Amino acid sequence: MTPPGRPSAAGQHHAQILLVDDDASLLKLLGMRLESRGYRVTTAESGREALRRLETARPDLVLSDMRMDEMDGLALFQEIQRRVPGLPVIILTAHGSIPDAVSATRQGVFGFLTKPVDRDELFSTIEDALAQTSTAGADGDESWREAIITRSPEMERILEQARMVAGSDVSVLITGPSGSGKELLANAIHKVSPRAGKPFIAINCGALPEQLLESELFGHARGAFTGAVSEHQGLFQAADGGTLFLDEIGDMPLPLQVKLLRVLQDRQVRPLGSTASVPVDVRLISATHRDLDRAMHEGEFREDLYYRLNVVNLRLPPLKERAEDVPLLAKHLVAQAAARHKPFVKGFSREALNLLASSAWPGNVRQLVNVVEQCVALTSAPMIPEALVAQALAAEENALPTFNDARAGFERRYLVKVLKITEGNVTQAARIAGRNRTDFYKLLARHELEPSAFKPAS
Numbered sequence: 495m496t497p498p499g500r501p502s503a504a505g506q507h508h509a510q511i512l513l514v515d516d517d518a519s520l521l522k523l524l525g526m527r528l529e530s531r532g533y534r535v536t537t538a539e540s541g542r543e544a545l546r547r548l549e550t551a552r553p554d555l556v557l558s559d560m561r562m563d564e565m566d567g568l569a570l571f572q573e574i575q576r577r578v579p580g581l582p583v584i585i586l587t588a589h590g591s592i593p594d595a596v597s598a599t600r601q602g603v604f605g606f607l608t609k610p611v612d613r614d615e616l617f618s619t620i621e622d623a624l625a626q627t628s629t630a631g632a633d634g635d636e637s638w639r640e641a642i643i644t645r646s647p648e649m650e651r652i653l654e655q656a657r658m659v660a661g662s663d664v665s666v667l668i669t670g671p672s673g674s675g676k677e678l679l680a681n682a683i684h685k686v687s688p689r690a691g692k693p694f695i696a697i698n699c700g701a702l703p704e705q706l707l708e709s710e711l712f713g714h715a716r717g718a719f720t721g722a723v724s725e726h727q728g729l730f731q732a733a734d735g736g737t738l739f740l741d742e743i744g745d746m747p748l749p750l751q752v753k754l755l756r757v758l759q760d761r762q763v764r765p766l767g768s769t770a771s772v773p774v775d776v777r778l779i780s781a782t783h784r785d786l787d788r789a790m791h792e793g794e795f796r797e798d799l800y801y802r803l804n805v806v807n808l809r810l811p812p813l814k815e816r817a818e819d820v821p822l823l824a825k826h827l828v829a830q831a832a833a834r835h836k837p838f839v840k841g842f843s844r845e846a847l848n849l850l851a852s853s854a855w856p857g858n859v860r861q862l863v864n865v866v867e868q869c870v871a872l873t874s875a876p877m878i879p880e881a882l883v884a885q886a887l888a889a890e891e892n893a894l895p896t897f898n899d900a901r902a903g904f905e906r907r908y909l910v911k912v913l914k915i916t917e918g919n920v921t922q923a924a925r926i927a928g929r930n931r932t933d934f935y936k937l938l939a940r941h942e943l944e945p946s947a948f949k950p951a952s
Contacts, residue, residue: 509624510534510551514544514558514570515586524557524611531617541565545573549647552578552654555623561586573907578651580658584624586611603614638686641678643826646816652808653682659806660687665758667743667803668781670810672899673860675779676740679810684737689777692736695729700745700898708750712757712766730763730774737777743803744784744795745898755799791935813855813862820851823862828878831870839870845880853887861890906941918948 498582504870511533515521519541536553538544541562548552556574560567574581584605605619624742639653659666660683668676677696684694697710715727729738740746746754758767759777762771781804813820824842832839842850846869855861868886869878908927916922923945924934938945 508532508534509554509620510535510536510543511620512538512547512553512556514538514541514562514567514737516540516559516562518558527558527613527616533620541567541570541573544570548574548577552581552650554582554622556581556583557620558583558585560585568603575602577647578654580654584619584623626745638690639682640683642675643823644816644819645822646811646819648811649819651815652679652810655808656683657686659683659808663777664805665777665803665805666779666808667786667809668779668810670781670783670788671812671858672783673858674810674812675737675859676810679808680737680739680779680781682740683779684777687737687777689736693733694737694739695733696739696741697729698741698744704747704750707746708753709766711750712753712763713768715765715767725743726765728763728765731772732775735776737779740780742782742784743780744782744786744789744835748755748794748796751796751799754804755796758799758802779838779844788939792939794936813858817851818852819855820855820862823859824850824866827863827866828870835870836873837914838876839873839878840876842869842878842883843880846878846883849880849883849887857890865890902941905937906943909937909941909943913943913945913948917950918945918950920945 509718511528513525513528513535516539521537521539525537528535536547536551540546541558542565544556544558556570558567558570562570562797564810565573571583571585574583582604584607585603586607586609588609597787604623607619611900612808638657642649642656644650644653656679658665666680666683668679670676670932680696681694684690698705699707702710709726709728711728711730713731714726716725757774757873760771762773764771786800786804790797790800802907824847828841850862850865857864865883865886867948868884868889872886873879873882912923916926920931920934920938924931927934929937
């Protein structure tokens with residue numbers, strides 16, 4: 495019988511194991527032993543080769559020899575931990591070195607076995623490692639992440655971290671530039687979490703004025719303010735048992751930050767205009783494109799709320815840092831757009847894909863979606879040509895920016911202008927702008943402007 499709490503051996507045998515040893519004969523023998531047990535085995539004869547294998551496919555477990563030239567098993571483990579946190583590693587050694595074993599296990603190596611390896615002990619350790627690291631998303635069901643199209647090792651690392659944190663209720667802060675897919679990642683975390691059967695509700699904290707945002711989040715009683723003709727349930731109550739995603743949390747006004755912190759501490763919400771508090775059970779995921787650390791130090795974001803939200807930080811890279819994903823995303827998006835509008839469209843020409851892959855994508859995935867939609871709408875050929883992609887990219891450059899982007903652009907141009915007029919004199923510039931010096935310095939820091947750069951050369 496299978497011991498309680500451990501999956502049966504049969505349930506683990508679909509697992510993929512990366513086997514690493516610089517002795518080719520031992521590599522072959524151990525590989526045959528693992529395959530006879532039903533595991534799928536990939537082999538590498540060095541640590542460097544093992545890392546290259548990880549770039550193309552992620553195994554469920556790594557089994558590595560300790561003593562290897564160039565990169566030993568412990569160094570390999572440390573690099574694996576950096577690239578794919580949580581991937582279990584078992585190390586084999588012919589030396590049975592106690593100090594090595596202690597060092598390895600302290601750093602997080604799952605197991606440390608001596609050669610010649612006892613067959614039963616090997617399989618038991620492998621099954622324990624697979625059982626311990628299996629979660630709702632590790633049983634081969636990848637539906638939780640199906641909306642995130644990627645082959646990027648960095649994105650795979652982030653998704654692995656997301657899967658790991660999904661099982662607990664810790665608060666997650668997703669950072670990254672606008673359009674990089676922060677809401678998609680938040681939704682994926684919800685789908686692979688124990689709360690998956692309950693609501694996932696998202697709200698953009700920068701899109702609503704303060705009073706309306708307060709009412710949307712916490713609800714209001716009838717008569718709480720002019721126009722409140724009936725009671726309104728807030729999103730915290732609507733998301734009860736599930737996940738609430740607060741996008742652009744960095745734009746939340748300070749008074750609401752205080753109220754949000756109180757809700758997180760007390761696990762209950764008091765609707766606007768009400769004297770009664772309502773218990774809520776909500777997992778909070780927040781996101782921002784702003785530098786919250788800087789905002790905190792400038793007094794624009796509460797330090798206590800920052801640390802409450804930022805228990806785990808997942809940083810999404812801009813699309814230009816995952817250029818290998820652009821052709822993959824473009825093919826996926828063009829298939830979706832064609833299915834809706836023009837079924838005869840089959841994809842992009844090779845030259846068009848090359849142009850897409852080499853573009854800077856300041857608007858990230860959201861901009862890529864717009865470009866693909868434009869190309870499908872305008873093409874009359876089954877394969878979208880390079881010229882049409884170039885036209886769509888040029889149109890995107892001239893497109894109307896979002897309100898936040900437009901405001902940020904105006905602020906920066908205005909600050910540059912007054913600094914030029916005053917030749918970098920902050921006191922005079924602040925007076926022209928109608929701001930006190932402290933606020934003016936905060937604005938300069940936000941836009942990374944240095945007054946000394948505007949002073950005339952001596």
